[in-house]
Amino acid sequence: MAEETGSDDDSPREACGVVGVYAPGRAVAHMNYLGLYALQHRGQESAGIAVSDGSTITVVKDMGLVSNVFDDRTLAGLQGHLGIGQTRYSTTGSSSWRNAQPVYRGMPQREFALGHNGNLTNTEALAAEIGMLPGLVASDSDLIAEMLGLEIVKVDEGSSDGRELERSLVKVLPRLEGAFSLVLMDEAHVIGVRDPNGFRPLCLGKLDNGWVLASETPALDIIGAHFVRELEPGEMIIIDATGHRSVYPFPPERIDPTLCLFEFVYFARPDTQLYKQSVHHARVRMGEQLATQAPVDADIVMGVPESGIPAAEGYARASGIPYAQGLVKNRYIGRTFIAPTQELRSLGVRMKLNPLRDTIEGNRLIVVDDSIVRGTTTRAMVKMLREAGAREVHMRISSPPYRWPCFYGMDTGSRSELLAANLTVEEIKDYLGVDSLSYLSLDRLIEATGAVNAGFCTACLTGEYPIAIPESLSKNVLEVAAPRAPESTNALFDTVSAEMPNHARAGDD
Numbered sequence: 464m465a466e467e468t469g470s471d472d473d474s475p476r477e478a479c480g481v482v483g484v485y486a487p488g489r490a491v492a493h494m495n496y497l498g499l500y501a502l503q504h505r506g507q508e509s510a511g512i513a514v515s516d517g518s519t520i521t522v523v524k525d526m527g528l529v530s531n532v533f534d535d536r537t538l539a540g541l542q543g544h545l546g547i548g549q550t551r552y553s554t555t556g557s558s559s560w561r562n563a564q565p566v567y568r569g570m571p572q573r574e575f576a577l578g579h580n581g582n583l584t585n586t587e588a589l590a591a592e593i594g595m596l597p598g599l600v601a602s603d604s605d606l607i608a609e610m611l612g613l614e615i616v617k618v619d620e621g622s623s624d625g626r627e628l629e630r631s632l633v634k635v636l637p638r639l640e641g642a643f644s645l646v647l648m649d650e651a652h653v654i655g656v657r658d659p660n661g662f663r664p665l666c667l668g669k670l671d672n673g674w675v676l677a678s679e680t681p682a683l684d685i686i687g688a689h690f691v692r693e694l695e696p697g698e699m700i701i702i703d704a705t706g707h708r709s710v711y712p713f714p715p716e717r718i719d720p721t722l723c724l725f726e727f728v729y730f731a732r733p734d735t736q737l738y739k740q741s742v743h744h745a746r747v748r749m750g751e752q753l754a755t756q757a758p759v760d761a762d763i764v765m766g767v768p769e770s771g772i773p774a775a776e777g778y779a780r781a782s783g784i785p786y787a788q789g790l791v792k793n794r795y796i797g798r799t800f801i802a803p804t805q806e807l808r809s810l811g812v813r814m815k816l817n818p819l820r821d822t823i824e825g826n827r828l829i830v831v832d833d834s835i836v837r838g839t840t841t842r843a844m845v846k847m848l849r850e851a852g853a854r855e856v857h858m859r860i861s862s863p864p865y866r867w868p869c870f871y872g873m874d875t876g877s878r879s880e881l882l883a884a885n886l887t888v889e890e891i892k893d894y895l896g897v898d899s900l901s902y903l904s905l906d907r908l909i910e911a912t913g914a915v916n917a918g919f920c921t922a923c924l925t926g927e928y929p930i931a932i933p934e935s936l937s938k939n940v941l942e943v944a945a946p947r948a949p950e951s952t953n954a955l956f957d958t959v960s961a962e963m964p965n966h967a968r969a970g971d972d
């Protein structure tokens with residue numbers, strides 16, 4: 464549960480948004496800025512843009528939202544006709560300026576910059592392979608840059624033909640495992656890469672005189688580019704003065720499309736197109752499926768703003784029960800609200816959501832949300848609805864129980880923090896204090912996407928990871944909370960909540 468421009472502790476956090484623009488004669492830095500602005504929901508910790516005028520790359524990056532990092536003055540200093548941008552929420556590597564992207568490397572042969580969305584699963588093994596000391600890898604993105612740099616310096620300076628970055632990628636990419644949608648640039652090329660599973664989205668758009676790469680299609684709209692297509696899993700696209708061409712550097716047996724299913728459920732903007740489907744309409748269909756699967760007699764259907772609303776509309780339409788707005792979201796709350804104590808955190812939900820008493824009082828409510836990850840915000844919201852006079856609260860979730868951590872670029876915490884990994888649905892119902900609780904089945908969810916045969920990662924729902932997770936990543940993370948008696952669940956999760964790492968607590972904003 465969260466809105467598209469923020470996140471909270473009941474939702475996994477998206478890792479990053481990336482954009483790349485090749486447009487001679489245009490204000491490329493401003494276009495990257497606009498693209499990042501449209502992708503702000505994918506990461507709110509840092510933002511950066513790199514541009515080239517054909518001879519030098521200039522990078523500006525800092526901690527903060529896109530609008531905090533850039534203003535007219537900083538953008539004016541970024542002159543060039545090609546550029547890339549990245550907005551980040553850290554999943555590997557600490558949350559510090561050092562890890563803000565684009566990552567830059569300058570060698571005598573070539574300069575380049577890189578923006579990454581996703582998480583590698585073999586960072587540790589690769590770091591050992593290239594002889595980096597344990598603990599010296601700032602992030603998986605930094606490691607990719609290091610590997611590319613090592614390939615580029617092998618080229619004899621005098622024999623440069625300007626395509627060193629492309630050739631280095633062809634050598635390095637097959638060694639990477641996990642999730643990586645990349646945008647890269649040198650002085651003359653913008654390059655996009657999608658991993659062989661296509662975990663994270665990446666699309667191509669066309670301008671009158673150039674090309675755009677972006678994590679999601681609304682970034683193309685805001686720049687004024689026409690959507691051309693999504694990059695294929697395993698595709699590398701090179702854009703330069705001659706147009707664009709594609710290279711496929713991965714062995715065919717590694718191509719296995721498994722787009723993150725949660726892009727459809729929650730992460731992507733509703734106005735995004737994925738697998739040729741409208742995400743908004745898919746979410747409405749999820750609600751319709753939910754109404755068919757888990758009907759209940761009630762007076763109104765309401766959605767939890769913002770991401771639960773399309774599914775609530777679908778539920779209302781399919782059930783014939785009227786839709787009403789029951790919660791008002793504070794639109795201006797950002798990630799800066801970090802409550803230091805449990806007591807203040809429990810007040811946090813009131814800063815985000817406030818009930819509309821007129822809608823709620825005396826009514827039996829069907830409350831639709833997209834997912835429950837840790838459950839603390841949902842529980843506080845249910846309490847609030849009861850206090851506002853709800854007669855009954857029936858919770859309907861437009862995805863299956865979220866039981867397994869994500870290793871492909873979402874920050875969900877460990878299994879011990881995931882409500883559904885530790886409690887049965889009946890126990891969750893009691894923990895949340897609702898009259899009934901139903902989750903949409905996986906089959907119905909996939910049917911609702913409209914892309915039944917396209918291929919999805921469902922690991923956080925099923926535990927079936929498309930790419931094996933090495934023990935170094937999974938140890939401590941896959942353990943559930945200690946065994947407990949069902950009646951002690953409230954105490955258990957108060958404890959879990961209190962033990963959350965600081966970065967997870969920050970999500971209480």
Ligand code: SF4
Pocket residue numbers: 475662722723724725726868869870871872873920921922923924
């Ligand atoms: S584990 Fe879940 S959140 Fe992560 S990529 Fe797979 S479907 Fe998406």
